[in-house]
Amino acid sequence: MGKISPSACIDVKDGTHVAKVVLMPGDPLRAKYVAEHYLENPVLFNDVRGMLGYTGLFEGKEVSVMGSGMGIPSLTLYAHELFSFYGVEAIIRIGSAGGIADSVKCRDVLLAMSATTNSAYSDAIDLPGYVAPTADWGMLKTAWDMAEEMGVRTSVGSVYTSDFFYYPNAAMKVNEKAKAVGLMAVEMETAGLYLTAMADHKKALSVLSISDHVFSGEHLSPEEIRDSFHEMMEIALKTAVRTEVSE
Numbered sequence: 541m542g543k544i545s546p547s548a549c550i551d552v553k554d555g556t557h558v559a560k561v562v563l564m565p566g567d568p569l570r571a572k573y574v575a576e577h578y579l580e581n582p583v584l585f586n587d588v589r590g591m592l593g594y595t596g597l598f599e600g601k602e603v604s605v606m607g608s609g610m611g612i613p614s615l616t617l618y619a620h621e622l623f624s625f626y627g628v629e630a631i632i633r634i635g636s637a638g639g640i641a642d643s644v645k646c647r648d649v650l651l652a653m654s655a656t657t658n659s660a661y662s663d664a665i666d667l668p669g670y671v672a673p674t675a676d677w678g679m680l681k682t683a684w685d686m687a688e689e690m691g692v693r694t695s696v697g698s699v700y701t702s703d704f705f706y707y708p709n710a711a712m713k714v715n716e717k718a719k720a721v722g723l724m725a726v727e728m729e730t731a732g733l734y735l736t737a738m739a740d741h742k743k744a745l746s747v748l749s750i751s752d753h754v755f756s757g758e759h760l761s762p763e764e765i766r767d768s769f770h771e772m773m774e775i776a777l778k779t780a781v782r783t784e785v786s787e
């Protein structure tokens with residue numbers, strides 16, 4: 541029999557550990573890329589289901605990076621296990637998003653202050669009315685300061701976290717309605733991350749990179765995506781090592 545893991549879907553390898561702040565891209569291969577290109581001495585701590593997770597050093601401080609998979613069910617499963625079983629205190633999602641506001645352009649970084657969603661996830665919190673999935677203010681402020689210092693074109697606003705990448709009924713015009721109430725971009729995880737952090741009494745932030753525009757049809761080439769992701773990752777890493785955690 542193997543060792544007993546405290547969690548169902550992450551199995552931290554013997555002799556490794558998870559840092560108190562974790563960066564989470566949707567794609568586990570992006571986690572590997574970040575570990576290999578940005579972290580000193582990265583050590584693989586998880587590879588269950590190929591959801592690669594590494595811990596290393598950035599600016600001399602420990603930080604982890606691990607894939608979340610796509611969509612709220614996948615991200616919230618991993619985020620809850622990290623928060624509840626591995627001592628993680630803050631998660632920063634680093635993901636791509638489709639622009640919906642006219643003011644948002646490809647390559648922009650978008651800091652998600654809040655996230656509206658069509659997911660039923662918040663129903664489980666069972667509070668009368670609607671819960672407002674919101675970023676941690678301290679992390680949001682730090683990310684904004686880092687982006688300003690780096691001179692990166694950055695927006696702060698509300699995103700739409702959708703359970704659908706492909707809507708089965710296009711006539712619902714969901715992206716048009718999201719745009720009409722001022723939501724800036726669409727992606728698939730942020731609301732779940734913020735609600736999980738809220739329920740687990742932890743901190744979270746989504747730092748997004750605009751990879752395409754839903755209405756203008758503008759989209760980046762793979763090389764351009766790599767360059768704009770670089771800015772998002774730098775902002776997220778600088779925020780991670782400045783996030784207040786327990787000693």
Ligand SMILES: O=P(O)(O)O[C@H]1O[C@H](CO)[C@@H](O)[C@H]1O
Pocket residue numbers: 565566567609610611634635636637705727728729
């Ligand atoms: O780039 P990532 O982090 O995967 O995020 C976006 O890309 C995926 C869809 O292509 C969804 O996960 C969406 O949220």
Ligand SMILES: O=c1cc[nH]c(=O)[nH]1
Pocket residue numbers: 636637638639705726727728751752754
């Ligand atoms: O979820 C996503 C991510 C990028 N672009 C989109 O249109 N949707």
